[in-house]
Amino acid sequence: MEKIASFCIxxxxxxxxxxxxxxxxxxxxxxxxxxxxxxxxxxxxxIDMPALHTIEHxxxxxxxxxxxxxxxxxxxxxxxxTGFYLLMFGDLTAKDVLPLVEDMCRFVLGFExxxxxxxxxxxxxxxxxxxxxAKFYVARYLDSxxxxxxxxxxxx
Numbered sequence: 001m002e003k004i005a006s007f008c009i010x011x012x013x014x015x016x017x018x019x020x021x022x023x024x025x026x027x028x029x030x031x032x033x034x035x036x037x038x039x040x041x042x043x044x045x046x047i048d049m050p051a052l053h054t055i056e057h058x059x060x061x062x063x064x065x066x067x068x069x070x071x072x073x074x075x076x077x078x079x080x081x082t083g084f085y086l087l088m089f090g091d092l093t094a095k096d097v098l099p100l101v102e103d104m105c106r107f108v109l110g111f112e113x114x115x116x117x118x119x120x121x122x123x124x125x126x127x128x129x130x131x132x133x134a135k136f137y138v139a140r141y142l143d144s145x146x147x148x149x150x151x152x153x154x155x156x
Contacts, residue, residue: 011041016144032092037083038141046081050130061116062107105142
């Protein structure tokens, strides 16, 4: 079997940032996958599950209700728990979506109240949420974006 593209990135060099992971084309439609890398893989602790889950719920709610909601295909966590994938229609660059990702982060940081979709009828693991820790990770990520807007994977 061929090694998939995300396994070809040197995760020992990868830093927090916003990267284009891949572009898929089919029938004239392009979907760009973004890597929102919150923590440095294999060098920092991964995002804890309740915080990861909360970022997913609040972040997806923001993205699916914003100006670019029709461009969003998917937002969800990476299995390794070091960040998130954002899939969007279009032949896009990281710089194209940086303002959107920063706005999502600010939305999470300002969010108060009941977590969207955190009821037994709405989510298969509704009770595993932690807004305070979600804000901790998002603040850290936003800070890294503002200091170093990384948009290209490190060269292998």
